[in-house]
Amino acid sequence: MKPRHHVYLDEELTERLDALAAKPGSSKSAIVADALKSYLGRRAARELDDLLRVRLDRFGNQLGRIERDQQVVMESLALFIRYQFMVTAPVPEADLPAARAAAQERFQAFIDQVGRRLAAGKRTAAEVVAKITPEGVTLAPSAKVEAAE
Numbered sequence: 089m090k091p092r093h094h095v096y097l098d099e100e101l102t103e104r105l106d107a108l109a110a111k112p113g114s115s116k117s118a119i120v121a122d123a124l125k126s127y128l129g130r131r132a133a134r135e136l137d138d139l140l141r142v143r144l145d146r147f148g149n150q151l152g153r154i155e156r157d158q159q160v161v162m163e164s165l166a167l168f169i170r171y172q173f174m175v176t177a178p179v180p181e182a183d184l185p186a187a188r189a190a191a192q193e194r195f196q197a198f199i200d201q202v203g204r205r206l207a208a209g210k211r212t213a214a215e216v217v218a219k220i221t222p223e224g225v226t227l228a229p230s231a232k233v234e235a236a237e
Contacts, residue, residue, distance in 0.1 A: 095120075105119060105120070
């Protein structure tokens with residue numbers, strides 16, 4: 089058995105409800121129940137949207153920090169490359185094959201070391217931050233996480 093509810097509606101709403109209920113196969117109870125379900129469904133969706141908005145804002149902030157960090161890394165790399173080009177003397181033509189072979193060996197050693205460090209979960213940036221951070225200086229939360237790694 090369905091519970092009984094008593095509601096008070098204004099005249100205009102009552103007339104509109106009576107007009108809808110006058111159609112064959114419809115009743116005031118069914119119309120009000122459908123309208124209430126629809127209203128409550130929209131309200132629940134709005135609450136879900138509010139919850140998702142907070143989470144999406146958090147993701148947006150995290151992506152902003154990642155983008156900023158990536159820009160710092162790219163700028164640092166570009167400055168390092170420019171510096172290397174400025175301070176490195178050109179190799180004479182006769183020494184090019186030996187220089188290329190040495191460069192290939194060094195590059196392979198570099199790639200191997202990167203692979204080993206990533207596999208071991210080590211981060212050079214975290215080690216550098218740990219070495220240069222004096223005692224008593226507090227890091228930002230993201231730097232603390234990296235330093236802990």
